[in-house]
Amino acid sequence: MDISLQIFMICLALGAAVGFFAGLLGIGGGLIIVPVLILLLPLTGLPVESTMPMVLATSLAAILLTAVSTLITHHKKGNIPHSFLPPMLLGVGLGGLTGGFFADIIPSNTLKILFAVFAMLMAIQMWFGAKQSDGCAKTTPLYSSYTLFAVCLLIGVIASLLGIGGGVLLVPFLTAIVKLDMRRAIGASAAVGFVVAAMGSIGYLGAGLKSPIMLPEWSFGYVYLPALFGIICVSLFTAPLGVSVAQRLPVKVLKRCFSILLFIVAAEIFIG
Secondary structure (H helix, E strand, O other), X not given: OOHHHHHHHHHHHHHHHHHHHHHHHOOOOHHHHHHHHHHHHHHHOOOXXXXXXXXXXXHXXXXXXXXXXXXXXXXXXXXXXXXXXXXXXXXXXXXXXXXXXXXXXXXHHHHHHHHHHHHHHHXXXXXXXXXXXXXXXXXXXXXXXXXXXXXXXHHHHHHHHHOOOOHHHHHHHHHHOOOOOHHHHHHHHHXXXXXXXXXXXXXXXXXXXXXXXXXXXXXXXXXXXXXHHHHHHHHHHHHHHHHHHHHHOOHHHHHHHHHHHHHHHHHHHHHO
């Protein structure tokens, strides 16, 4: 069987998981997609120096398309806090643009350790904070446009450096600090992840089209189309399923699911 077809078939299963967790927890899916593509794409004969750009580009493109389905479903269920979005989207957009500048200043390992420590602390807070989850849903959110802008600016920078949608950073902040209901925090995260993925995809696509390196067949810029189509063929349908499950689950369960995810992410970074 042709390797591109094999990758497409594997990515069908990958897309099912990506879409479901994107809808359930408001994450972009990069934490699931990237490790799998790191293993798969070298099988195409891709040069080593082009592996990570193609992995991240394909991941961001898949996140972008999956986010459309997730956003529509969250909007229908009233989970998008529209009054929060302008400063958040502006902040994360500018952060995504400036992430490349900091990439040459901050050592990658330092950034990863800081992210892992933050993820671990937020995981602990969300696990034990889940006991007060019912009260959190009734509390008036505490925020200012300047605070949201500043935090999302930082999240945009970090997300662009790590190739993630930013949900693992944004959801804990919105629930623990802003006191936003968990489901609305997930909806806001889906919107922010869409912007991060859109800006990242455009950048990587343009860079790949100008690359002098011979890329595999079925590549469009740095986006590997068989993997992309395999993921989105299924994720577009499983994302609404994840949103529906999130609507039915108690907030306490959602928080603890997200807490477990953060622990896994932090452990993976520390071990790696």
